[in-house]
């Protein structure tokens with residue numbers, strides 16, 4: 001019985017010829033290579049002399065190949081090819097492993113975002129302002145004087161966002177403890193009336209509930225101009241009412257401002273003199289640190305306007321200081337609180353230690369990390385859209401478990417806005433802009449650039465081109481605040497026709513009836529675009545937005561427009577004949593600009609020691625010789641505008657805390 005078999009070398013078997021074995025292998029290889037080639041070369045791309053790619057059918061190539069190659073050559077090449085393909089295969093295997101030190105970057109795949117439930121399921125409001133909402137005169141839940149004050153603001157009917165939010169905010173704040181009002185996020189298009197949507201319920205709440213003067217509402221804004229604008233709205237709303245609002249302003253003497261906020265009684269107590277504070281981050285922190293008796297612990301409403309801006313300002317730590325001031329532990333800021341925790345947040349007077357947070361923006365961030373900055377409590381999102389596609393998406397999403405993509409109405413622009421773009425060469429941008437303004441007879445326009453330098457130069461060139469026909473001014477953060485305010489005022493009342501500015505003005509600024517917004521420089525972010533174009537078509541008025549783009553920017557512009565789900569952006573053509581006719585004027589204007597800039601450069605070099613002058617002041621000085629010309633130049637290029645400006649206002653604030661303690665008035 002054979003348990004196992006051992007194969008031994010058998011001399012009787014004929015030895016296979018090693019040569020014929022090699023030939024067989026070679027044949028096999030050749031076949032394989034041919035098959036592979038046939039599969040690969042369905043079409044073969046060759047380049048001609050002019051490097052234009054041409055598609056040549058496979059048959060033709062094979063024919064050509066067979067003419068050139070004899071059999072020997074072919075087999076030789078194929079052997080080489082087989083070797084190289086082997087090497088390639090081996091290489092491919094090696095590529096499966098990460099080689100340390102090798103630099104190989106693969107483009108990361110975009111990750112689709114899954115929205116949290118509250119972002120994916122917003123309450124959708126209409127964005128069309130042409131349909132009149134509820135008449136203010138019929139709003140029984142609003143105080144009569146407040147209604148009159150609304151009329152002085154020319155508000156007769158509510159806009160959709162106001163119609164929804166005013167009663168909603170009032171109602172949730174009427175519910176008894178332990179009911180805690182949800183925090184609110186509002187993403188509504190520019191000019192849709194968000195300011196009144198939070199201002200009216202706050203004033204009404206104070207009318208109904210105010211017992212003594214305490215800081216009950218804090219309105220936070222990113223820039224001073226915006227804060228001023230909102231403060232004006234509150235001032236008008238509070239007219240003839242026992243509700244006090246105050247703008248905290250870094251341009252006011254700090255000690256004086258302290259006296260406007262609080263007073264010290266004869267028994268050493270501090271009383272608030274205001275109910276509503278409107279502020280920017282820096283000034284609020286100054287008061288939190290230096291104003292004795294500045295107490296925000298009775299705060300009921302915290303409004304963050306332009307909330308996405310506040311979220312992206314990582315260095316902006318006002319919120320952190322505010323929470324510290326309120327003495328709220330981190331764990332109590334959580335979204336899910338036990339009943340006991342909730343009760344621990346209730347103060348003796350029956351109100352909550354944490355104010356209701358109301359976040360407003362036209363481009364609200366949906367980045368979870370950013371949103372978490374504000375530790376929102378059971379947030380509720382309100383958005384506006386009339387876009388049918390958006391609404392269908394919304395219905396579909398409701399049926400899905402995982403809600404993906406951007407939330408509905410994220411980038412809604414006003415229905416009254418008409419958007420255009422125009423294509424021109426980089427060098428010709430000022431001339432194209434001039435031609436567009438002239439040919440379309442635009443008389444009130446805002447023009448956005450990406451840098452202060454561009455604003456400075458463009459305002460000069462445009463004014464040279466228009467001469468006395470139009471007044472062009474520049475508005476940038478380099479200018480002292482008083483000049484900025486004056487410029488805005490002049491622009492508002494029509495004394496200035498065109499304002500050239502940077503994005504410092506893009507957010508929230510409300511100038512009535514701007515005809516056109518021009519993006520002279522391509523905006524880098526969709527958010528910037530939305531805020532820029534939102535300076536026109538406000539409050540239900542018609543408006544036009546034009547973006548000037550260079551040929552190589554078209555694809556970026558298209559991509560940006562797609563992100564915002566816009567289909568109606570049309571091309572507007574500039575009059576090339578007009579441009580040609582004015583080419584000489586343009587060249588002259590540029591010559592003058594070069595001269596002015598040369599003087600500027602010289603002046604900069606001359607001032608080597610620190611002079612206490614701001615860059616703006618230096619800029620003004622260099623243009624002095626230009627004033628002797630008969631040309632009109634933008635005010636920002638004249639020296640007299642800055643003569644009366646205090647050079648460093650911050651000096652006034654030194655030792656303010658000590659001064660305050662000494663100077664605080666004693667109430668009788």
Ligand SMILES: Nc1ncnc2c1ncn2[C@@H]1O[C@H](COP(=O)(O)OP(=O)(O)OP(=O)(O)O)[C@@H](O)[C@H]1O
Pocket residue numbers: 153154155156157158159162188189190191192193194195196361362507508509510534538539540
């Ligand atoms: N109900 C209303 N009726 C008429 N005009 C209104 C009404 N509500 C607001 N307005 C006006 O509409 C303009 C835009 O309002 P507002 O500045 O509040 O817009 P916004 O939504 O805050 O815009 P942005 O996002 O650009 O800051 C203002 O001039 C305001 O006075």
